[in-house]
Amino acid sequence: MKSKTSQVTIVGAGPAGLSAAIQLAEFNIKSTIVDENPEIGGAIFKQPDKGLDKSLFRNEKTYIRAKKLFDEFFTYQSYVNLQLGSEVLGDFSLSNELAFLHNDKVKTLPNNPVIICTGCYERAQPFPGWTLPGIMSVGGIQLQTKCGNVKPGHKIALVGTGPLLLVAAKQLHQAGIKVVGVVEAGLKKDLIKNMFTLFYNTKLLKEGFSYINYMKNNKIPIFYGHGVVSARGNNELEELVIAPYTKEWKPIQEKSFSIQVDSAGIGYGYVPRIQLTQMLKCEHEFNANIGGFYPKVDHWQRTTIEGVYVAGDNGGIYGSEVALHQGRIAALAYLIDNKKITVEKASRLIKKNRKKMNNLKKFQSSFDNFSGLKSGLLTLPDSDTIVCRCEHVKMESIDVAINSGVKNMTGLKIRTRVGMGDCQGKMCGSFCAEYLSYKLGDTREKIGAMKPRFPMSPIPFSSITNKELEYEK
Numbered sequence: 001m002k003s004k005t006s007q008v009t010i011v012g013a014g015p016a017g018l019s020a021a022i023q024l025a026e027f028n029i030k031s032t033i034v035d036e037n038p039e040i041g042g043a044i045f046k047q048p049d050k051g052l053d054k055s056l057f058r059n060e061k062t063y064i065r066a067k068k069l070f071d072e073f074f075t076y077q078s079y080v081n082l083q084l085g086s087e088v089l090g091d092f093s094l095s096n097e098l099a100f101l102h103n104d105k106v107k108t109l110p111n112n113p114v115i116i117c118t119g120c121y122e123r124a125q126p127f128p129g130w131t132l133p134g135i136m137s138v139g140g141i142q143l144q145t146k147c148g149n150v151k152p153g154h155k156i157a158l159v160g161t162g163p164l165l166l167v168a169a170k171q172l173h174q175a176g177i178k179v180v181g182v183v184e185a186g187l188k189k190d191l192i193k194n195m196f197t198l199f200y201n202t203k204l205l206k207e208g209f210s211y212i213n214y215m216k217n218n219k220i221p222i223f224y225g226h227g228v229v230s231a232r233g234n235n236e237l238e239e240l241v242i243a244p245y246t247k248e249w250k251p252i253q254e255k256s257f258s259i260q261v262d263s264a265g266i267g268y269g270y271v272p273r274i275q276l277t278q279m280l281k282c283e284h285e286f287n288a289n290i291g292g293f294y295p296k297v298d299h300w301q302r303t304t305i306e307g308v309y310v311a312g313d314n315g316g317i318y319g320s321e322v323a324l325h326q327g328r329i330a331a332l333a334y335l336i337d338n339k340k341i342t343v344e345k346a347s348r349l350i351k352k353n354r355k356k357m358n359n360l361k362k363f364q365s366s367f368d369n370f371s372g373l374k375s376g377l378l379t380l381p382d383s384d385t386i387v388c389r390c391e392h393v394k395m396e397s398i399d400v401a402i403n404s405g406v407k408n409m410t411g412l413k414i415r416t417r418v419g420m421g422d423c424q425g426k427m428c429g430s431f432c433a434e435y436l437s438y439k440l441g442d443t444r445e446k447i448g449a450m451k452p453r454f455p456m457s458p459i460p461f462s463s464i465t466n467k468e469l470e471y472e473k
């Protein structure tokens with residue numbers, strides 16, 4: 001299919017983006033999907049790089065779900081202009097275009113109508129020693145085995161909160177790595193207390209138990225109500241200090257102990273990837289339970305900007321199943337807005353999905369009572385801990401800035417340079433905003449968020465010098 005005929009732009013080829021494209025194709029609507037990865041699938045269904053062994057990916061239960069989605073997607077291939085290895089860099093609002101980088105060339109495609117399905121990234125948690133080689137985000141460590149077939153280390157601990165710790169522990173163990181323990185900040189009794197509401201989704205509940213059983217059967221200990229304190233090592237990680245956490249997740253230092261590891265996956269939450277909806281001037285709201293700021297949407301996933309729809313984790317972290325349903329809903333919204341289907345017909349089509357989606361959301365919110373982040377995490381860094389890794393800003397400078405009157409994220413950025421580096425605050429932004437809000441007692445709305453700038457990621461000079469922009473229409 002020629003890209004010229006595409007009617008809708010979709011950013012992101014994860015569950016949300018693929019299901020949006022499928023729904024559009026069912027109504028003969030052609031779309032262009034751009035995704036920075038070399039393969040479709042997004043974070044959960046991330047595939048091994050081309051030419052690498054896919055056996056670990058295949059062994060997973062998730063592969064069955066991935067295959068079903070991919071097979072359905074490829075039956076509609078002729079309706080989709082798939083632009084992989086293409087990273088969207090931002091919005092050219094004057095010409096109504098999105099710019100993206102493909103093969104070192106900056107290209108553009110229409111920015112409206114657009115379904116934004118950019119997913120989420122992991123929230124970084126600074127603590128003393130967290131910049132030592134060997135310490136990674138839990139998703140990052142998982143992806144090394146999942147798609148790169150690289151063993152991230154020999155003795156690993158997975159520390160943080162939420163189901164991804166167990167998923168990653170199993171995958172790493174299956175890949176032949178010694179997993180010395182899973183350290184979960186949530187309390188076991190809070191998990192049991194919420195068991196009743198977790199029955200909203202028996203499939204996910206069973207899956208959760210199967211992971212717990214896997215740990216038991218393979219003698220991988222789970223430390224509930226514990227978390228990280230610090231990391232030590234000579235040039236690389238050698239030991240991780242762990243302690244029981246209080247109700248507010250503050251480490252009880254006198255009960256701390258250390259475990260000998262050469263790698264650790266740290267995972268304290270996710271953040272919706274909202275840079276593109278921020279650039280497109282969509283209104284955003286805040287809810288800590290679903291990752292922070294997310295674009296405000298109506299019942300049909302329409303943002304506050306006409307022709308801009310969102311689906312999936314970038315609209316609030318609810319997981320891959322909800323992302324699939326939301327992708328369909330956003331596509332139906334486009335069809336309604338363009339008179340290809342009536343609201344009544346679309347409502348009938350999506351009725352079952354909405355019911356399933358609402359149950360999944362209830363399941364998710366009951367999990368928040370166990371896994372929702374607590375303020376003790378903000379006390380982990382000491383004055384010497386680097387918070388912004390790009391600009392090497394230490395905790396001490398952040399405290400000095402607050403004491404000298406900084407009141408919001410813009411002020412903090414100007415005063416300390418946090419978020420001014422290559423990642424534009426993807427790493428430190430959430431922690432800094434939470435810390436400001438905690439220290440000043442102000443709402444996160446008042447504190448604000450990091451604002452993205454063009455290009456959202458660094459690009460090579462060669463992509464913009466002596467070359468005309470190329471157009472994908």
Ligand SMILES: Cc1cc2nc3c(=O)[nH]c(=O)nc-3n(C[C@H](O)[C@H](O)[C@H](O)COP(=O)(O)OP(=O)(O)OC[C@H]3O[C@@H](n4cnc5c(N)ncnc54)[C@H](O)[C@@H]3O)c2cc1C
Binds near residue numbers: 011042045087312319
């Ligand atoms: C690192 C990580 C690992 C995870 N592992 C698991 C797991 O093992 N099991 C599980 O149940 N859940 C996992 N999750 C959660 C799960 O992946 C998500 O809930 C689910 O994938 C949401 O689907 P989505 O379509 O909204 O987003 P995603 O699947 O994240 O898809 C978004 C896609 O958009 C692309 N994208 C984003 N911004 C741009 C841009 N500017 N330009 C081009 N492309 C862009 C991303 O690369 C990605 O491919 C993981 C999440 C993360 C972040």
